[in-house]
Amino acid sequence: MTSSHRPPRLVVETREIAHVDDLLAFASADAPLAWLRRGDGIVGIGTVGGYERGPHTDAGDSNDAVPADAWRAIAAAAVIDDPVGLPGSGLVAFGTLVFDERSDEASRLVVPQVVVGRHRGRSWVTRIHASGAAAPELPERSAYGPYWSATLGPGTLDPAGYQAAVRRAVDAIVAGDLEKVVLARDLVGTIPAGADLRRLVRALADDYPDTWTFAVDGLIGASPETLITASRGVVTARVLAGTIPRGTDAHDDAGASTSLAHSAKDLEEHRYAVQSVLDTLGPHVRHLRADPEPFTLKLPNLWHLATDVAGDLADHASSLDLVAALHPTAAVAGTPRDAALELIRRLEPFDRGRYAGPVGWVDGHGNGEWAIALRCAQIGGAGAHVHAGREEPADANEHRGAASATIPVVAHAGAGIVARSDPETELLETRVKFRPIVDALA
Numbered sequence: 128m129t130s131s132h133r134p135p136r137l138v139v140e141t142r143e144i145a146h147v148d149d150l151l152a153f154a155s156a157d158a159p160l161a162w163l164r165r166g167d168g169i170v171g172i173g174t175v176g177g178y179e180r181g182p183h184t185d186a187g188d189s190n191d192a193v194p195a196d197a198w199r200a201i202a203a204a205a206v207i208d209d210p211v212g213l214p215g216s217g218l219v220a221f222g223t224l225v226f227d228e229r230s231d232e233a234s235r236l237v238v239p240q241v242v243v244g245r246h247r248g249r250s251w252v253t254r255i256h257a258s259g260a261a262a263p264e265l266p267e268r269s270a271y272g273p274y275w276s277a278t279l280g281p282g283t284l285d286p287a288g289y290q291a292a293v294r295r296a297v298d299a300i301v302a303g304d305l306e307k308v309v310l311a312r313d314l315v316g317t318i319p320a321g322a323d324l325r326r327l328v329r330a331l332a333d334d335y336p337d338t339w340t341f342a343v344d345g346l347i348g349a350s351p352e353t354l355i356t357a358s359r360g361v362v363t364a365r366v367l368a369g370t371i372p373r374g375t376d377a378h379d380d381a382g383a384s385t386s387l388a389h390s391a392k393d394l395e396e397h398r399y400a401v402q403s404v405l406d407t408l409g410p411h412v413r414h415l416r417a418d419p420e421p422f423t424l425k426l427p428n429l430w431h432l433a434t435d436v437a438g439d440l441a442d443h444a445s446s447l448d449l450v451a452a453l454h455p456t457a458a459v460a461g462t463p464r465d466a467a468l469e470l471i472r473r474l475e476p477f478d479r480g481r482y483a484g485p486v487g488w489v490d491g492h493g494n495g496e497w498a499i500a501l502r503c504a505q506i507g508g509a510g511a512h513v514h515a516g517r518e519e520p521a522d523a524n525e526h527r528g529a530a531s532a533t534i535p536v537v538a539h540a541g542a543g544i545v546a547r548s549d550p551e552t553e554l555l556e557t558r559v560k561f562r563p564i565v566d567a568l569a
């Protein structure tokens with residue numbers, strides 16, 4: 128990874144290719160880079176450069192440049208030949224950023240050597256190399272490895288601990304310290320070393336086709352929440368907050384959706400999340416539009432209250448500038464933001480790492496698609512090791528003894544807490560939000 132100082136000049140060439148059926152077949156089995164929705168998207172192979180910031184230390188960050196500035200420098204130095212001109216063609220970096228700047232994990236932008244992409248029936252390949260170096264080979268598909276499975280168990284905050292934390296959060300809200308806070312809990316486990324991680328990505332993409340399915344630097348998930356997309360001056364976001372599990376039959380399910388749409392508690396939770404996005408986008412966006420009432424978004428495991436936001440970019444902000452301004456929204460932190468972050472640090476006995484942080488991609492013009500990293504797990508990485516170690520599961524020695532035979536995994540799910548929140552209902556909500564990743568690992 129390079130720092131912001133003198134980015135190497137990258138040479139980028141995109142060419143249209145015959146229709147690609149399965150983008151994931153091109154991705155690496157042990158370190159897939161992928162961004163997919165309904166079969167379209169991009170996968171990356173290899174690494175030619177990028178940016179890294181963190182982990183945070185008391186002495187300061189390892190890199191002073193913010194991701195948006197570092198990326199501007201890399202993109203400005205690049206020579207880009209992209210006659211395809213579709214979202215994700217040309218120079219791109221995949222990114223995963225930490226939730227809290229004090230995290231022990233790093234934020235990363237990864238520029239792959241090769242990108243294979245597909246958008247509305249057109250496919251392309253992009254090759255990226257440092258000026259003076261040879262262009263990378265064209266990518267090849269590889270067969271998927273054997274099926275594998277893993278189970279996740281309690282992490283540092285078990286169900287009873289989570290409910291106690293929710294009670295403390297409600298007390299703080301009732302006392303007037305803040306209006307809303309999003310509290311998460313964790314699950315930990317291990318997966319077999321050598322597992323083909325594309326199997327996990329594929330299971331998520333198959334089961335949750337309308338979400339953003341992502342794999343970046345070991346963070347793998349399927350998020351329904353769009354933090355921001357920016358494409359040729361048009362900006363969109365999908366704000367989610369307010370949740371109810373799907374019903375057990377059609378009648379019960381319709382009832383669940385109606386009850387969510389009228390729930391004062393969920394509507395309040397949702398209002399904070401929308402307001403935080405509108406307030407932040409306001410200075411950057413003209414003709415900012417959001418429906419006055421949320422709609423109910425149906426996912427296989429639950430219903431969400433959802434509001435789509437759109438507008439036209441009024442300045443030269445890149446998608447990464449907007450990400451920096453928006454994150455963390457009240458859908459994952461709370462209102463007011465600083466008080467919520469402080470309470471999260473006090474009540475959650477773990478580091479969120481990249482969970483609830485921005486994940487997505489940015490191109491050479493600053494366009495990009497970014498989700499909030501929800502319904503995901505970190506495979507390997509500092510956070511996962513810390514969690515697995517701290518939890519000391521019953522078979523901890525076995526895990527340590529067979530260090531090379533397993534890879535630690537940590538997953539998080541959270542729920543927005545307001546004055547009317549009930550600890551048991553919030554716990555149930557986190558259980559339902561864990562389902563995509565728990566089922567895909569099973």
Ligand SMILES: C=C(O[C@H]1C=CC=C(C(=O)O)[C@@H]1O)C(=O)O
Pocket residue numbers: 309311352367368369370431457458459501502539540541542543544560
């Ligand atoms: C914090 C999470 O979800 C957020 C997004 C949608 C709905 C939410 C809610 O109803 O609480 C949360 O704000 C999570 O999935 O871990």
